[in-house]
Amino acid sequence: xxxxxxxxxxxxxxxxxxxxxxxxxxxxxxxxxxxxxxxxxxxxxxxxxxxxxxxxxxxxxxxxxxxxxxxxxxxxxxxxxxxxxxxxxxxxxxxxxxxxxxxxxxxxxxxx
Amino acid sequence: xxxxxxxxxxxxxxxxxxxxxxxxxxxxxxxxxxxxxxxxxxxxxxxxxxxxxxxxxxxxxxxxxxxxxxxxxxxxxxxxxxxxxxxxxxxxxxxxxxxxxxxxxxxxxxx
Numbered sequence: 001x002x003x004x005x006x007x008x009x010x011x012x013x014x015x016x017x018x019x020x021x022x023x024x025x026x027x028x029x030x031x032x033x034x035x036x037x038x039x040x041x042x043x044x045x046x047x048x049x050x051x052x053x054x055x056x057x058x059x060x061x062x063x064x065x066x067x068x069x070x071x072x073x074x075x076x077x078x079x080x081x082x083x084x085x086x087x088x089x090x091x092x093x094x095x096x097x098x099x100x101x102x103x104x105x106x107x108x109x110x111x112x
Numbered sequence: 113x114x115x116x117x118x119x120x121x122x123x124x125x126x127x128x129x130x131x132x133x134x135x136x137x138x139x140x141x142x143x144x145x146x147x148x149x150x151x152x153x154x155x156x157x158x159x160x161x162x163x164x165x166x167x168x169x170x171x172x173x174x175x176x177x178x179x180x181x182x183x184x185x186x187x188x189x190x191x192x193x194x195x196x197x198x199x200x201x202x203x204x205x206x207x208x209x210x211x212x213x214x215x216x217x218x219x220x221x222x223x
Contacts, residue, residue, distance in 0.1 A: 103154035
């Protein structure tokens with residue numbers, strides 16, 4: 001069953017801690033994305049990766065880092081430098097032929 | 113500023129009625145996509161329309177695109193309570209480097 005998985009579903013972090021959100025896909029897609037969504041808002045692009053070992057900053061990359069060592073995996077680290085990290089985080093990959101994005105179920109991060 | 117802007121921000125209708133949502137954008141695009149998001153969930157792709165297309169259908173969904181006005185509309189016919197969700201438009205190109213989402217329209221379909 002192909003798709004995108006994100007874990008954990010809920011994550012709690014103390015101030016000053018780094019946390020890593022997992023995103024895995026078995027769709028064989030090259031391009032993957034991380035978005036942040038705040039309550040009642042649209043999605044804002046954090047980072048994206050078009051290919052393994054390459055990634056680009058999006059509109060709100062400050063305080064975040066990513067890696068793309070494998071095609072299937074695109075983990076996002078929320079660092080202590082991110083001043084307001086409480087949000088819903090969505091990972092997506094893109095179908096190369098049509099440009100359609102497939103989304104994971106999301107991770108809700110709460111800073112205590 | 114955001115590329116896509118949905119209108120209205122919120123819409124409440126009765127079951128069986130049609131729902132129309134609009135999206136405006138600012139720059140040239142290769143394609144425009146509509147997504148649905150149920151509360152607390154990921155987004156689900158509904159339909160993609162390319163810049164050289166004017167209208168597209170998928171089941172109860174009809175999407176139009178007017179590139180001269182830089183706008184698109186999503187029509188949901190014979191709405192159901194299960195259509196209650198937020199709907200987003202996103203503009204982009206085939207390479208996915210310029211995906212920008214609007215703030216969404218929150219649709220409530222009352223039984």
